Amino acid sequence: MKREHFVIVGLLALAWALLLGQPTALGAGLRVFFLRLATPFQRIADLIPVVHSHNQLAADNKKLRADNNTLRAQLAELQHQRAENQQLRALLQIKQAAPWRTVGARVIGRDASNWWKSIQIDRGTDDGVRPDQPVLSASGLIGKTIHVTAGESRVLLLLDPTCKVGALLETTREPGIVSGANAALTREPRLQMSFLDRKSNVKVGDAVYTSGLGGVFPRGILIGTVTEADLDPQGLYQNVELKPAADFRRLEEVMVILP
Amino acid sequence: MNFLIIATTALLLTALQARLPTAWWIGGFRFEFLPALVAYGALTFRRRRWAVVLAVAAGFLQDALSAGPFGNTGAAYALAALLLVTLGRAFDRDSLWMQMLAGAIASAGASLAAIAVIGGQNAALKLLLLAAVSAVIAPFLFFVLDFARWRSRPA
Numbered sequence: 001m002k003r004e005h006f007v008i009v010g011l012l013a014l015a016w017a018l019l020l021g022q023p024t025a026l027g028a029g030l031r032v033f034f035l036r037l038a039t040p041f042q043r044i045a046d047l048i049p050v051v052h053s054h055n056q057l058a059a060d061n062k063k064l065r066a067d068n069n070t071l072r073a074q075l076a077e078l079q080h081q082r083a084e085n086q087q088l089r090a091l092l093q094i095k096q097a098a099p100w101r102t103v104g105a106r107v108i109g110r111d112a113s114n115w116w117k118s119i120q121i122d123r124g125t126d127d128g129v130r131p132d133q134p135v136l137s138a139s140g141l142i143g144k145t146i147h148v149t150a151g152e153s154r155v156l157l158l159l160d161p162t163c164k165v166g167a168l169l170e171t172t173r174e175p176g177i178v179s180g181a182n183a184a185l186t187r188e189p190r191l192q193m194s195f196l197d198r199k200s201n202v203k204v205g206d207a208v209y210t211s212g213l214g215g216v217f218p219r220g221i222l223i224g225t226v227t228e229a230d231l232d233p234q235g236l237y238q239n240v241e242l243k244p245a246a247d248f249r250r251l252e253e254v255m256v257i258l259p
Numbered sequence: 260m261n262f263l264i265i266a267t268t269a270l271l272l273t274a275l276q277a278r279l280p281t282a283w284w285i286g287g288f289r290f291e292f293l294p295a296l297v298a299y300g301a302l303t304f305r306r307r308r309w310a311v312v313l314a315v316a317a318g319f320l321q322d323a324l325s326a327g328p329f330g331n332t333g334a335a336y337a338l339a340a341l342l343l344v345t346l347g348r349a350f351d352r353d354s355l356w357m358q359m360l361a362g363a364i365a366s367a368g369a370s371l372a373a374i375a376v377i378g379g380q381n382a383a384l385k386l387l388l389l390a391a392v393s394a395v396i397a398p399f400l401f402f403v404l405d406f407a408r409w410r411s412r413p414a
Contacts, residue, residue, distance in 0.1 A: 111324070112277040113321055114373075186286055249283050
């Protein structure tokens with residue numbers, strides 16, 4: 001018998017012994033070894049029907065992708081409508097509760113310059129809007145109209161250093177002037193309240209409302225809350241920083257108080 | 260045709276400037292594209308007056324969509340254009356650095372004019388950032404407009 005025959009017979013005997021015998025460590029080890037050896041090829045073999053049906057799958061995939069895109073677009077639209085709906089509901093609640101005559105407006109543009117803070121809205125003189133009319137969001141005061149045309153108006157935001165609003169501290173009823181913080185870069189929109197008595201007992205979290213002085217803004221509109229009060233030792237007044245009640249980063253729908 | 264290209268570009272850039280959302284993550288920054296257009300006009304037009312006309316028009320467009328006093332930016336851009344025309348005659352217009360410098364000068368001019376009105380408290384960083392961004396935008400605009408004007412030339 002040749003050496004080759006010994007090998008074949010030996011392997012057959014091993015196979016027979018493994019087949020008939022009890023599970024052993026050797027058998028288990030061999031099983032795992034061959035399984036690992038065969039698995040990659042098995043996967044290649046599995047691909048053969050895929051290759052046959054590739055065209056069908058590609059077509060299915062294309063259709064599913066198109067369906068997915070449509071559904072994503074519909075979902076995005078629904079989410080957008082839901083957010084808009086929430087904003088409009090909030091505005092409607094204010095409109096129903098407020099004693100003023102108002103008109104809703106949509107924000108259609110922002111300031112083209114970095115140095116002034118304003119927005120453009122889609123309401124103008126045709127809708128009864130005039131210059132120097134207060135503009136609100138669902139959360140609080142936004143600013144006032146400045147340039148008004150037939151169908152559009154520019155609103156000077158509270159964030160602008162040139163927009164000054166007569167204000168009152170809710171707790172102490174002490175008056176001051178609120179305006180945009182300064183021309184610097186700020187990650188969070190901030191306001192400053194100036195001309196507030198240095199003896200005033202200001203606390204972080206105190207609400208600040210319009211005072212009604214000045215004739216533009218009616219009394220009692222929420223402007224923001226105190227985030228920082230700093231007493232200048234040489235100054236006559238306190239420097240107070242406010243967080244605006246309105247979210248100036250997400251202005252979409254606003255309300256103009258009509259004359 | 261050149262006029263049409265420049266006018267359309269000015270309107271598009273103004274709309275873009277007013278419609279792009281504010282980048283609060285970099286301190287409430289808004290991208291400005293018109294300084295780059297002013298720089299382009301100043302370094303490209305052979306006649307100084309056309310560079311100034313474009314600068315004033317660009318400034319007026321910006322002021323029309325801003326709460327700032329109308330004419331403030333127009334005047335600043337005009338002065339910047341005059342300076343840039345002089346510089347452009349002394350230096351290579353096609354140099355990348357010259358284009359970047361021109362964009363930065365136009366932007367800084369408009370910023371200084373605005374600061375003169377509202378005050379310059381803590382405004383230096385913002386001025387520098389705006390100038391840097393305009394310096395980056397300018398070469399892109401030069402490339403696009405040069406290409407558009409070259410394509411539109413009669414054969």
